[in-house]
Structure formats: C-alpha cells, structure tokens
Amino acid sequence: xxxxxxxxxxxxxxxxxxxxxxxxxxxxxxxxxxxxxxxxxxxxxxxxxxxxxxxxxxxxxxxxxxxxxxxxxxxxxxxxxxxxxxxxxxxxxxxxxxxxxxxxxxxxxxxxxxxxxxxxxxxxxxxxxxxxxxxxxxxxxxxxxxxxxxxxxxxxxxxxxxxxxxxxxxxxxxxxxxxxxxxxxxxxxxxxxxxxxxxxxxxxxxxxxxxxxxxxxxxxxxxxxxxxxxxxxxxxxxxxxxxxxxxxxxxxxxxxxxxxxxxxxxxxxxxxxxxxxxxxxxxxxxxxxxxxxxxxxxxxxxxxxxxxxxxxxxxxxxxxxxxxxxxxxxxxxxxxxxxxxxxxxxxxxxxxxxxx
Amino acid sequence: xxxxxxxxxxxxxxxxxxxxxxxxxxxxxxxxxxxxxxxxxxxxxxxxxxxxxxxxxxxxxxxxxxxxxxxxxxxxxxxxxxxxxxxxxxxxxxxxxxxxxxxxxxxxxxxxxxxxxxxxxxxxxxxxxxxxxxxxxxxxxxxxxxxxxxxxxxxxxxxxxxxxxxxxxxxxxxxxxxxxxxxxxxxxxxxxxxxxxxxxxxxxxxxxxxxxxxxxxxxxxxxxxxxxxxxxxxxxxxxxxxxxxxxxxxxxxxxxxxxxxxxxxxxxxxxxxxxxxxxxxxxxxxxxxxxxxxxxxxxxxxxxxxxxxxxxxxxxxxxxxxxxxxxxxxxxxxxxxxxxxxxxxxxxxxxxxxxxxxxxxxxxxxx
Ligand SMILES: Nc1ncnc2c1ncn2[C@@H]1O[C@H](COP(=O)(O)OP(=O)(O)OP(=O)(O)O)[C@@H](O)[C@H]1O
Ligand SMILES: [Mg+2]
Numbered sequence: 001x002x003x004x005x006x007x008x009x010x011x012x013x014x015x016x017x018x019x020x021x022x023x024x025x026x027x028x029x030x031x032x033x034x035x036x037x038x039x040x041x042x043x044x045x046x047x048x049x050x051x052x053x054x055x056x057x058x059x060x061x062x063x064x065x066x067x068x069x070x071x072x073x074x075x076x077x078x079x080x081x082x083x084x085x086x087x088x089x090x091x092x093x094x095x096x097x098x099x100x101x102x103x104x105x106x107x108x109x110x111x112x113x114x115x116x117x118x119x120x121x122x123x124x125x126x127x128x129x130x131x132x133x134x135x136x137x138x139x140x141x142x143x144x145x146x147x148x149x150x151x152x153x154x155x156x157x158x159x160x161x162x163x164x165x166x167x168x169x170x171x172x173x174x175x176x177x178x179x180x181x182x183x184x185x186x187x188x189x190x191x192x193x194x195x196x197x198x199x200x201x202x203x204x205x206x207x208x209x210x211x212x213x214x215x216x217x218x219x220x221x222x223x224x225x226x227x228x229x230x231x232x233x234x235x236x237x238x239x240x241x242x243x244x245x246x247x248x249x250x251x252x253x254x255x256x257x258x259x260x261x262x263x264x265x266x267x268x269x270x271x272x273x274x275x276x277x278x279x280x281x282x283x284x285x286x287x288x289x290x291x292x293x294x295x296x297x298x299x300x301x302x303x304x305x306x307x308x309x310x311x312x313x314x315x316x317x318x319x320x321x322x323x324x325x326x327x328x329x330x331x332x333x334x335x336x337x338x339x340x341x342x343x344x345x346x347x348x349x350x351x352x353x354x355x356x
Numbered sequence: 357x358x359x360x361x362x363x364x365x366x367x368x369x370x371x372x373x374x375x376x377x378x379x380x381x382x383x384x385x386x387x388x389x390x391x392x393x394x395x396x397x398x399x400x401x402x403x404x405x406x407x408x409x410x411x412x413x414x415x416x417x418x419x420x421x422x423x424x425x426x427x428x429x430x431x432x433x434x435x436x437x438x439x440x441x442x443x444x445x446x447x448x449x450x451x452x453x454x455x456x457x458x459x460x461x462x463x464x465x466x467x468x469x470x471x472x473x474x475x476x477x478x479x480x481x482x483x484x485x486x487x488x489x490x491x492x493x494x495x496x497x498x499x500x501x502x503x504x505x506x507x508x509x510x511x512x513x514x515x516x517x518x519x520x521x522x523x524x525x526x527x528x529x530x531x532x533x534x535x536x537x538x539x540x541x542x543x544x545x546x547x548x549x550x551x552x553x554x555x556x557x558x559x560x561x562x563x564x565x566x567x568x569x570x571x572x573x574x575x576x577x578x579x580x581x582x583x584x585x586x587x588x589x590x591x592x593x594x595x596x597x598x599x600x601x602x603x604x605x606x607x608x609x610x611x612x613x614x615x616x617x618x619x620x621x622x623x624x625x626x627x628x629x630x631x632x633x634x635x636x637x638x639x640x641x642x643x644x645x646x647x648x649x650x651x652x653x654x655x656x657x658x659x660x661x662x663x664x665x666x667x668x669x670x671x672x673x674x675x676x677x678x679x680x681x682x683x684x685x686x687x688x689x690x691x692x693x694x695x696x697x698x699x700x701x702x703x704x705x706x707x708x709x710x711x712x713x714x715x716x717x718x719x720x721x722x723x
Contacts, residue, residue, distance in 0.1 A: 025597050025600075028599075029596060034380065034596075036592070036593060041664065042662030043662055142500070146452035146497055146500035150451035150496055153383075153384070153427075154453075156380075156381060156384060167664045168617060168667070169667075169701045169707060173422050174422040174527070176586070177422050177585045178585070179589075180589065180615065181615065181616065183614075183617060183661075186661070221660045300648070305647060308648040309717075309720065312709070313713055313716070315709055316706075319706050320700045320705040323705060
C-alpha cells in the first residue's frame with residue numbers, strides 16, 4: 001500500500017487543486033504544439049513535480065505513466081565511472097544529474113545528445129519531441145549548465161527540457177533566457193486545508209478543521225509534509241480530536257537542544273559538547289545548511305532583540321563559507337563560537353569591536 | 357473551480373509529425389538569416405559586411421551578454437560566405453555541449469582542417485557565394501573551456517592559420533586567456549537598446565499577426581534587460597497563453613511580468629515598507645518599526661511565494677537606489693550589502709538567510 005501523498009496525488013491537470021491559473025496555462029501550452037523549454041521553480045513541497053507529471057500526461061496521454069527505472073554508467077574523460085538512475089517512459093526521461101556530483105556535465109552532454117539525436121520512435125505519439133526532466137537543476141554545476149545552452153537551441157525539434165528547481169538564483173542567465181519560467185508558490189493555508197480535506201475524504205474520514213490548522217502551522221507551506229503528518233497522526237489517534245501532538249523529527253529536536261545548550265552556557269567545554277552533537281547530526285546526513293538554519297532560528301527566538309540581527313548575519317556569512325569550503329564542521333563550529341561570544345559580550349555589556 | 361474544463365481539451369487533433377514552421381519557437385524562426393538582419397550591433401555588422409566582399413577574414417572573438425546575437429551573427433556570416441551546400445564541410449561548430457578537452461579539440465580540428473573540399477561557388481539555389489579558401493571553426497561558449505584547452509588552442513590556431521579562421525564566442529571576455537584574445541579581432545556585442553529591441557519585437561508581432569500594446573513591449577524590454585532572446589521567448593509564451601483563453605484576451609503587462617518571474621510591485625513595495633522604506637510618499641513616519649520578527653516573517657512569506665532571491669534583491673535595489681528621500685550615505689550603506697548578497701548568492705548561498713540579511717541591514721541603514 002502506498003502512502004497517501006502518492007495514492008491521492010492528482011494525475012491530470014484538471015485534478016490539481018490550487019494555482020488554477022498555472023494549470024490553465026500548462027494546458028494551453030500542451031495543446032499549442034510548440035511546447036517551450038520550461039523551468040519550474042518554487043519551495044519544496046509546493047507541488048512542482050506533481051504539476052510536471054500532470055503536464056506530461058496532458059502532452060502524451062496515460063502512456064507516460066508506464067515507467068521503467070534503469071541505471072546508466074557514464075565514463076568521464078578521466079576514465080572514472082559514474083552511475084546515474086534514469087526514470088523513463090516511451091515519451092520522456094527523468095534524471096537527477098546531481099547524483100553524478102561534479103561529473104554532472106558528462107551526464108548532460110552524453111545523455112542529452114543521445115536523446116536529441118534519436119527521433120520519437122512511437123509513431124502514435126502525440127508530440128514529435130521527447131521530454132527530458134532535469135531534477136534539482138539548481139545544483140547543476142556551471143559546466144553542466146553551459147553544456148545545456150546550445151543543446152537547448154540546436155535540438156529543439158525533437159527534445160524539450162523541463163528543469164525543476166527550488167530557485168532560479170543559481171541558474172546562469174543564458175539558461176533562464178532559453179526557458180519559460182513557471183513559478184509554483186507554496187499553497188496558502190486555505191488551499192492546504194482544502195487539499196487535506198479532500199485527502200481525508202478519499203481516505204474515508206472527516207478531518208476536523210482545527211486539526212487541519214494545527215498540521216498547517218507545523219508544515220511551513222510544505223504540502224507533502226502536511227499530508228505525511230496527517231497520515232501519521234491518523235495512525236496514532238484515529239479520531240483526530242483533542243490536542244494533537246505533532247511529533248517533530250528527531251533531528252529538529254536535536255538541533256533545538258543544541259540551541260539551548262549554546263544559550264545556557266558559553267565556555268570552551270560547552271563548545272566541545274556542541275561539536276559532538278553537530279558531528280552526530282552531520283553523520284545522520286542532515287544537510288549542514290538545515291542544521292545551521294534550524295539552530296539559528298531557535299537561538300534568535302530566545303535572545304534579546306539587540307543581538308538577533310548579528311546572529312543571523314553570522315549565520316548567513318558562515319553558511320556561504322560552508323558551501324565554498326570543504327569541511328562543514330569548521331564553519332558550523334565557528335558560527336557557534338561567534339554566537340557564544342556575541343551572547344556573552346551582550347550579557348556583560350562589553351565592547352565587541354575587537355571580535356569583528 | 358477545480359472542475360473547470362475548457363472545451364479546447366476534449367477533441368484531440370490527430371498527431372502531426374511533419375516539421376511545421378508554425379510550431380517552431382520564435383527565437384529560431386526569427387533568428388537573423390543574414391548579417392543585415394541583425395539588429396543593433398551596427399559596428400560589428402558594418403565591419404563584417406566588408407569582409408563579405410574582401411573575402412579575407414581575421415580570427416574573431418565575439419563577446420557580450422546572452423541573447424544579443426553573437427551565435428546568430430557568426431552563423432549568418434558563415435552561411436553568407438559559403439552558401440547552404442558548402443556550409444557543412446566548411447564550418448565546424450563546437451560548443452560547450454561538446455567534449456572539449458585538449459586532445460579531443462585538437463583531434464577534431466585537425467581532422468576537419470585536413471580535408472580540403474573543392475568549392476562550388478554557385479549553389480543550387482542559384483545564388484553565388486564568395487566561398488573564400490578557408491574554413492571557419494566556431495568555438496561557441498568559449499568561456500567554459502578550461503585554461504589548458506585554451507592554451508593548446510594557441511598552437512592549433514597557428515599551425516592551421518593558412519586554411520582556417522577561428523571565431524570564439526563568449527559572454528565574459530576576461531575568461532579568455534590573453535594570448536588567445538590578442539590573436540583575434542574583438543567584437544563587442546552590447547545589450548540591445550530599447551529602440552532596436554522594440555522594433556524587432558514589433559516586427560515579429562506583425563509577422564505573427566498578434567496585437568501588442570506599446571506598454572507590453574515596454575514591459576517585455578524592461579523584464580528582459582537587453583536580452584532579446586528572453587524578450588522573444590516571453591512574447592511567444594504570453595501570446596500562447598493569451599490566445600488560449602476563450603475568448604482570446606489581449607496580452608497585459610502583468611502577464612509578461614508573471615512569465616518573466618518579476619515580483620509584483622505591491623509585494624516588493626510591501627516588503628520595502630516593512631524595512632522602513634516608504635514607497636508611498638503620502639504616508640511617512642507613521643509606520644511603526646516592525647523589528648526583527650516582522651522582517652523575518654516578511655522574508656518567510658517571500659520564500660513561500662517562491663520568488664527568486666536575486667530577482668527580489670534586484671528589484672529592492674532599484675527601489676533603494678532611486679528613492680527620492682533616502683540620503684547618499686544610507687544608499688551607499690545599502691549598496692554594500694546588496695553587493696555582498698549578490699556575491700553570496702552566486703556562490704550558492706541559502707536564499708532565505710540572505711534576503712533576511714539584506715532586509716535587516718537595509719532596515720538598520722535607513723532608520
Ligand atoms: N541583434 C539581434 N538581432 C536580431 N535578433 C536577435 C539579436 N540578438 C538576439 N536575437 C534573437 O535572439 C536569439 C538568440 O540569439 P543568439 O543565439 O545569437 O544569442 P547569443 O548572443 O549567442 O546568446 P548566448 O550568449 O546566450 O549564447 C536569436 O535567435 C534571435 O531570434
Ligand atoms: Mg550563443
């Protein structure tokens with residue numbers, strides 16, 4: 001049995017619940033025959049992927065739902081092998097080039113050329129082109145993005161590219177100028193409520209609106225998360241009444257604990273303890289940016305207005321350094337020390353200038 | 357309105373397989389066919405036209421921002437020099453989608469330069485082409501070639517100098533190593549001025565029989581900042597969308613903004629006023645300071661809406677810089693933080709953290 005998020009995922013553009021305007025656009029584009037390259041962007045859990053799948057169905061019919069999953073091995077110029085998973089139907093192919101790390105360029109070059117040079121085999125296909133979906137496009141390296149540029153122009157007659165990303169900031173201008181941009185905003189509270197009501201009905205029960213509100217508060221606009229939580233809660237307490245205890249994920253509780261540790265004591269010994277915890281989080285594959293942001297959010301909630309700006313400032317600075325550098329822990333730790341110092345100085349009302 | 361079904365969807369037309377020029381994207385359909393078609397770039401066009409008659413061509417380096425006609429110009433020039441038949445064996449195009457390690461480039465160019473096909477100056481279309489006795493190698497997107505590959509190119513350029521001409525095309529001329537750049541005559545492609553963009557867009561609109569308001573053209577141009585390809589893509593998307601509703605509605609400037617990912621004015625103005633910048637002169641010094649919490653929730657809202665940080669910051673930047681009452685010191689303090697944020701975003705920084713960072717700093721600077 002599949003999860004509700006998958007089971008009740010809309011499959012056609014007409015079934016999508018919110019952003020009607022977007023759906024109408026997509027339907028018009030799909031019908032027009034000259035479907036452009038597209039770039040879907042928006043926060044996670046806003047429904048980009050669902051929308052893309054629905055669009056494909058609109059373009060090619062239910063055939064796109066017959067998927068097979070393959071693994072392809074690419075050979076880099078330095079003779080290294082990189083493996084990438086391909087999800088494909090007769091009409092489209094979906095890749096996540098970031099799986100290949102810094103070799104994503106090779107994947108893009110080889111795979112796209114190969115696809116571009118083969119014509120649509122299925123003569124009954126509704127469209128002459130194949131679609132290539134590129135997930136996590138904002139983590140494509142510069143080289144990989146450069147490799148896309150002329151490909152997107154040259155092979156337009158038998159290939160369309162759909163990029164899926166959280167934001168457009170990391171994409172180079174020449175790529176953006178070759179795509180139609182589609183912003184998929186997170187659903188509003190009302191929209192989330194109505195989707196959850198719908199899911200509950202399909203699953204055969206009534207969701208009390210207050211319970212829905214509670215889940216929405218917790219979800220931060222992430223509909224996928226909301227539906228997952230809904231399903232989990234329903235398992236725990238089938239009648240969904242009374243105070244709901246939405247369990248926070250362990251890593252979040254853990255991050256909050258770290259934040260509390262930073263505030264309650266600022267000493268070298270405490271830094272060592274915090275470092276243990278940070279290592280623990282990193283070893284569980286929690287992305288370092290998420291760790292930093294979660295701790296920072298919690299810390300600023302608990303300190304004086306006067307130092308909030310400073311704390312976030314250093315969070316922003318150390319987050320970039322972390323991306324450029326290679327040892328995540330250094331920067332996380334440096335930030336922790338910085339915060340401790342800011343906090344302590346503020347407390348004793350001392351001059352901080354020598355620490356800037 | 358989730359059961360809303362337009363009629364357009366029910367009768368499906370039988371699948372078409374023929375190459376239909378109607379279905380070509382306009383950027384390709386209206387790609388300049390001859391160098392005379394190239395809008396703006398007068399200097400480049402004038403110089404290149406001379407080479408058409410003199411049949412001598414230097415190595416060339418085209419540089420300039422995206423969508424200003426670099427690739428189009430060199431392709432058009434090559435076509436005019438050699439005609440459709442000879443184009444294939446006289447012109448080699450290598451771009452960033454090709455493997456461009458040193459050895460591969462050398463191999464490809466060597467092979468290509470070796471064959472000396474005879475020239476047919478009269479082509480099947482009855483026209484006569486100059487067909488000068490050399491081949492053209494186009495290295496498009498050359499700024500993504502490694503330094504080493506560029507270094508190796510120097511030798512290659514020299515050893516085949518008699519029979520080949522190179523044309524390097526790039527966005528950033530500084531990424532081309534000096535010894536290579538100095539072997540070429542440089543042509544700078546500038547962002548298209550409003551006048552040329554607008555006449556090109558109008559030309560396309562007329563050819564496609566769509567009515568566009570001058571205001572829409574203005575929005576197209578400002579949203580695409582001199583990148584004609586973007587403007588054309590937006591125009592085509594907007595016209596598709598507007599003609600798909602029944603009855604068809606005219607294109608509005610707001611449609612264009614949405615397609616271009618521009619943040620609506622009211623949202624950006626609201627954000628600015630949360631930061632303490634008055635965008636509406638009528639009400640000043642009445643708004644209470646929202647403080648850290650207010651700014652943070654405004655930032656969260658923007659992130660939820662999915663706007664890109666670079667877009668938000670560039671629009672906010674315009675508001676600050678053009679603001680009538682902020683003083684020079686305040687503006688320059690804001691300027692510093694915008695610069696910082698732009699660099700961070702280019703390095704892949706977290707968007708939420710940096711919009712917040714800019715917000716907090718701007719708010720401090722203007723208070
Ligand atoms: N100067 C121009 N005159 C007419 N059309 C232009 C001009 N510049 C761009 N275009 C239009 O934009 C499209 C893209 O232009 P082109 O491929 O030449 O850009 P480019 O400078 O090579 O960009 P990039 O740096 O992204 O490769 C063309 O197909 C054409 O429709
Ligand atoms: Mg180009």
